Amino acid sequence: MEYVGRAPAAPLDRFIDDIYCLTGRPSHRLMRVPPMPSAHLFLHLGGPVRLWDSDRSVAPEVLTDGWFMGVWTRRFFFEYPNWVRLVGVHFKPWGMAPFTSVSAADLRNRWVPVDAAWQRAVNRIRDRAGDVAPATATLRMVEEELRSLLADTPPRGLDLVQHAGAVLEASHGAVPVGLLAERAGVSGNHLAGMFKAHTGVTPKRMARIYRFARLIVSVDALHPVDWSELAQTAGYFDHAHFSREFKEFTGYTPTDYLALRRRFPVEPQGPQDLGPMPGD
Template sequence: MRYVSRAPAPPLDRFIDDIYCMTGVPRHRRLNVPPMPSAHLMINLGEPVGLYDSDAAAPPAMLTDGWFMGMWSRRFTIEHHAPVRVVGVHFKPWGLAPFVGMPMVELQDRSVQADAIWAGSVDRLRDRLDGAPTAGSLLQVMETELRSRLVPQLSSGFQLVDHVAGQLEDSWGSVRVSTLTEAAGVSGNQLTVQFRTHIGLTPKRVARVYRFARVILDVDTRYSVDWSQVAHSAGYFDQAHFGKEFKNFTGHTPTAYLALRRRCPAQIGFPPDNGPMPG
């Protein structure tokens, strides 16, 4: 599998971590994906991709031409059925809202066909991407499309979320939400309403996802891991709570996760391996 990405130029870099393309045969057909601080757009130029929610009550989905995904508060599984050719966007938690014109709570923990949001234009975008001769030109086509979709005037509510969530990003969720709320001069209820509108999750849930992401990114599975120290560094003050959160988000205990990563080491230079794991 080949992964090529780049950060977009301003002003898109305020909303997007990277634009990427994945091509080739995946090392693992099924990937277990924990909650991470990203929302997504994926345009599929290959075969359909399966999506399975860890909530057994949620029906499986078959993702075809393109789809949006908001932030997830629980893990899900992606299944590739053939060689992969996907062009995608990792939005910051608050970054998708200015491109879709809908409350982000409607995209929480779910996928939505891109054509249902960008009506009638995804086929055109797929045709342009399919005709791009290089990975660099694929990324440029996607970046140009995103520039054309960015809402020019951002609401005061979005700017509040941008500011507070940016602090959660900078601190990896270690700053108390109550401290940020007080500094912003709003009530906890006001902030929660704006987060649900522009991110889909509450401020506390976003902070939890950032704390967990720091754990995943900090752990070097090639070496012995002091889980107590990792948990403390990430802002967990209760070892039992850390273990429960880790199991909920990954489906594994920390010890089992470490063993899995050692059996199936991450592909060097392939950033998605920092989160998703063999399913």
């Protein structure tokens, strides 16, 4: 698939890491996605996409127009159609709050059809993009819509979460939560409450996800991998804990994950390739 992406200009860059467009025939239709430190908006301009949770009690869903997706604390799966034309927005974990009234708690480990809050914007993008608009033009349209939907006044507590979240992002989750609250001048309970309100998860859980993300994107399957060194660099100092968390987040042992990556090599083109892996 062709990947075209862009980092948005201020003030959107406070809330969004990148906006991208995928077009073409996927090399792997079924993908497995581990927890990553981001929330998402997907606008599908092509065929329907099937999604399902690693929690078997949650029914799969087929979505046609698009969907919001909050921060995930467990892996999920999706299946591309035969031909893909998709626009994705990688929000920072706290970044969706100024754009939609759907709460972060309601989006945690969930997907919500985009028409629940954004139907007019989706219709405008569809009308302007049609089937032939170049990816760069489509991304400009999406950025314009996001800019028009950005709330003038940030929700209460968002500045606190943004500041503390940026520290977690820069440190890859290495700053203890107690120190994070102390630096912010608030209690640990207050910080946790604001994080849950704007990201759906606690700062401790977010730190775990940042730590795992640092590890998973540092794996180079084309060369020998020293898991102990990678784990320690990422902040895992207990090998048994590292192994359990890796299996929990990916569904694989480190050895099996590496074998999968070597069986299905992926040449990274953009952020969407840094987490998802071919499904079984």
